[in-house]
Amino acid sequence: MNADTPAIAIDRVQFRYGRPGPRRRDIPLVLKDISLSVAAGDILCLLGPSGCGKTTLVNLIMGVDVPTSGTVRVLGETAPFRTARARIGFMPQDDALYEDVTAEENLRFFAALYGVKGEHLARRMDELFAFVRLQRHRKKLVHDYSGGMKRRAEIARGLVHDPKVLFLDEPTTGLDPQTRANVWEYIQRLQKQKNMTIFLTTHYMDEAEVCSQVVIMDHGKIVAHDTPENLKHQYTGTEVDVTCAQTEPLESALQERDVPYRKDKNKLMFHTKKASAALEILSAHRGEIMDFEVKSGTLNEVFLAITGKEIRE
Ligand SMILES: Nc1ncnc2c1ncn2[C@@H]1O[C@H](COP(=O)(O)OP(=O)(O)OP(=O)(O)O)[C@@H](O)[C@H]1O
Ligand SMILES: [Mg+2]
Secondary structure (H helix, E strand, O other): OOOOOOOEEEEEEEEOOOOOOHHHHHOOOOEEEEEEEEOOOOEEEEEOOOOOOHHHHHHHHHOOOOOOEEEEEEOOEEOOOOOHHHHEEEEOOOOOOOOOOEHHHHHHHHHHHOOOOHHHHHHHHHHHHHHOOOHHHOOOEHHHOOHHHHHHHHHHHHHOOOOOEEEEEOOOOOOOHHHHHHHHHHHHHHHHHHOOEEEEEOOOHHHHHOOOEEEEEEOOEEEEEEOHHHHHHHHOOEEEEEEEOOOHHHHHHHHHOOOOEEEEOOEEEEEEOOHHHHHHHHHHOHHHEEEEEEEEOOHHHHHHHHHOOOOOO
């Protein structure tokens, strides 16, 4: 694998659930023609309405399921993996730790699956429990952990074999805001300190906002893939609120340009596709403007524009 090999490369992948057999063709496809490439060290966020196929896609890239057609390559190796699996870490959407043993025993068990043992394991566990700030609780039963502690222990578990690529399926869902911020801080730290490739799904737009790439899925297809900035640029415009001493000159200018606007006393609010158009209007009327605010679109608006749905629908 050379430096230019993508960490993850998916080529025309289709997938349907169900057992192999003559009737399987009648089952609808859950994933339709997915192609995607993720460079090493990227944090990619997969967004999409519930049921659109995010977990299914993550399971395929992890090698848990096999595509009906198309190929999945991770770290240069085509699934099903022989060696790449040892370099992939996973935090599933649902808690997967054993509740009736301690967090430490959980980590030990998963480490054994990857052949991590002895002093190396002891050092690794010290590091990981410190990383997710569970040192004081590592000998507690997972059953007695809070939701946030469980999610943090899940992250530690996913990292026990020092993977190069980490998949996180809704790592912060259901957490209180402070724990969510903590978990998110660990994720960003991993990317920065280890140049880890991180592939995650989330329903939180503020998390998507700080990822290097955002992929939006709907009905089993990728409907958009770009940086958060480019997506906002492409799918939303610029909202401008201007307070004027006199609104009439600016109103005439907006009418001339066919720019729809709203008016609230001496405040005018309008929307332009490009920031440069807003700037042009503002500078032509700078003498009349007392105050103004320029807001670019949000990823929420991008999501709504593309899927027609709110993220939680
Ligand atoms: N084991 C399964 N057998 C059959 N169909 C399944 C199975 N798992 C998921 N599906 C179906 O596949 C589709 C995609 O499900 P998936 O779990 O990938 O969605 P998701 O985008 O992860 O949703 P969420 O945001 O709710 O987690 C859904 O229609 C779901 O009902
Ligand atoms: Mg899911």
